[in-house]
Amino acid sequence: MFDIFSKKINLLAPVSGKVIAIENVPDAVFAQKTVGDGAAIDEISGDVVCAPVDGTIELVFRTNHAFALKTKSGVEVLVHIGINTVELGGKGFERLVEEGQTVKAGDPVIKIDKALITEAGFSLVTPVVITNMDKVSNLEVQVGSRVNVAKDTIITFKKK
Numbered sequence: 001m002f003d004i005f006s007k008k009i010n011l012l013a014p015v016s017g018k019v020i021a022i023e024n025v026p027d028a029v030f031a032q033k034t035v036g037d038g039a040a041i042d043e044i045s046g047d048v049v050c051a052p053v054d055g056t057i058e059l060v061f062r063t064n065h066a067f068a069l070k071t072k073s074g075v076e077v078l079v080h081i082g083i084n085t086v087e088l089g090g091k092g093f094e095r096l097v098e099e100g101q102t103v104k105a106g107d108p109v110i111k112i113d114k115a116l117i118t119e120a121g122f123s124l125v126t127p128v129v130i131t132n133m134d135k136v137s138n139l140e141v142q143v144g145s146r147v148n149v150a151k152d153t154i155i156t157f158k159k160k
Helices: 114-119
Strands: 007-011 014-019 039-043 048-050 055-060 065-071 078-082 093-095 108-112 126-130 136-141 153-160
Touching: 039 136, 039 153, 055 108, 126 153
Parallel strands: none
Antiparallel strands: 007 153, 014 039, 039 126, 048 108, 055 065, 065 078, 078 126, 093 108, 136 153
């Protein structure tokens, strides 16, 4: 009702690269927004994946290829490193945080071995998805932008 008074929240780039629309992710679960809405980063550079927003690490997948965090306002964000990278069984991914840990936007969460992942034939397209869209409004994605890790905004929204 008082949407005009709610503050915009920014999700920063968890990796450097080019922002693409979630619909263009080469995985139907993300492209069809089954797990939520957001964006993805392609043509990534660097080897550290950072928290896109302040929050608490709720989950780091056993294979370290994805993590979820929750903001103080209850918005849940999933960062999934690569497509089908779960099949690597954790090879190429090093966890830098523990579940329950509080992080700030830009804090390192996962270190990756890009060469190992790409040589194994996996895409490094990295979706960043809000999984509880019922808690947000006015989602804006910076599609086409080249972004720098922990510096540039990729998604802006308002908390409902």
